[in-house]
Amino acid sequence: MIAFKSHFLPRSGHWNDGEQIIAEFVSSCKALKDIHSDTELNIRLKELRCQVKASSNLYVRALLASLPS
Numbered sequence: 001m002i003a004f005k006s007h008f009l010p011r012s013g014h015w016n017d018g019e020q021i022i023a024e025f026v027s028s029c030k031a032l033k034d035i036h037s038d039t040e041l042n043i044r045l046k047e048l049r050c051q052v053k054a055s056s057n058l059y060v061r062a063l064l065a066s067l068p069s
Helices: 015-034 038-066
Strands: none
Touching: 015 038
16 A cells, blocks of 8 residues: 555645645655556545645635735
8 A cells, every 4th residue: 555645735834835745746646556456546546636636725825815915
């Protein structure tokens, strides 16, 4: 079984940590090729989708918060 990080959120919570998120995402995607069970692959892909959505939401909120009011 492949260990995925529980999320791709930046460790420090800062906008500049986007590169870290991308690196972790790419690493997790590369690990998918080692899965041989369709069921496990579907589970991992579903987890990955949720992680990406959570990270995207965080950065959209950060971007909106940084806009002048």
